[in-house]
Amino acid sequence: MINFNVPPYTGKELEYVSQAVANHKICGDGEFTRKCNAWFEEKTGTAKCLLTTSCTHATEMAALLANIKEGDEVIMPSYTFVSTADAFVLRGATVVFVDIRPDTMNIDENLIEDAITERTKAIVPVHYAGVSCEMDKIMDIAKRHNLIVIEDAAQGVMSTYKGQPLGTIGDFGAYSFHETKNYSMGEGGALLIKHEKDIEDAEIIREKGTNRSKFFRGQIDKYTWVNYGSSYLPSDMNAAYLYAQLEIAEQINDARLAIWNRYYERLQPLKEAGKIELPIVPENCVHNAHMFYIKAKDLEERTAFINFLKEKGVMSVFHYVPLHSAPAGVKYGRFHGEDKYTTKESERLARLPLYYGLTMEQVDYICDTVIEFYE
Ligand SMILES: *Cc1c(COP(=O)(O)O)cnc(C)c1O
Secondary structure: OEOOOOOOOOOOHHHHHHHHHHOOOOOOOOHHHHHHHHHHHHHHOOOEEEEEOOHHHHHHHHHHHOOOOOOOEEEEEOOOOHHHHHHHHOOOOEEEEEOEOOOOOOEOHHHOHHHOOOOEEEEOOEOHHHOOOOHHHHHHHHHHHOOEEEEEOOOOOOOEEOOEEOOOOOOEEEEEOOOOOOOOOOOOEEEEEOOHHHHHHHHHHHEOOEOHHHHHOOOOOOOOEOOOOOEOOOOHHHHHHHHHHHHOHHHHHHHHHHHHHHHHHHHHHHHHOOOOEOOOOOOOEEOOOOOEEEEOOOHHHHHHHHHHHHHOOEOOEOOOOOHHHOHHHHHHEEEOOOOOOHHHHHOOEEEEOOOOOOOHHHHHHHHHHHHHHHO
């Protein structure tokens, strides 16, 4: 059986976790948390990276920092994970869903402006499969309408748009280190902060509304409760696990890209024969091989495809059921404009196994199986 996902493991994780334990620093913001934050700041050039307990929590922090309030509207795609919407719904905002582009499965940048009302506060682009949204256009709209941009870059670690790392283009960016992502700490995430002015507020919100971060840096002699907040910092043991992977991030990225490219090459003939569609990566985007998917003709063919692969010992899966069709989506959101592609394209998409450690022999077997299905 070839699993759909196996969490990344490099071999150094347990050593680093033991080190965190030996340091007697198993709570948050120890040595490994600092190392991870510094690694992302160095790698992406963001003003500040703060490790969090999840991408969901990083997005919640961004919603708090963006001062999202009851009655505000936030524009996002419906084809995304629930967390993208939850963070804003928790603040009392209404989610306004906009259709996606069929080529990248990302929000259609040309439909955003029409969805803006005087209540609109933010745009949340989701970089599906680690392939960037059309950020120049989105940032231009945001600038003209005075909106905040929060990138859901959960899948976009190590990807770029016109050379800029995903998560650093908008006002805030959220990464995920869930076990299904390219780099993992089990459960975890990070908030990337673009503007210096937001850093102190972010540190306070992350530390239960206290100025404890300043205290630890020796900038004040006692810490106190200064604002609302929550507990968004992960244990240093989890950060230690992640740091082992960051040390060889390029190697992991290359290995994933090699798998992605092999899928693409071997399945190209099926695409040329008009039997399936393959992912499209626009010219300005460098992706991180977060995901490899094919698109079948329709829902019926996809169901048969997934079942056939399963019989042959290959776990492939479908992805998001559009949020606007879910009970909470109906309650807290609305779809602006026509759902031309969101539902239709989501029903055609099937993801193939892709993880660090998947062998080329396994990839070839999966490709053989896909080809066999279409013969
Ligand atoms: C994985 C994912 C999330 C949630 O990440 P967590 O770290 O599990 O909270 C949010 N958005 C997208 C697009 C994701 O893929």
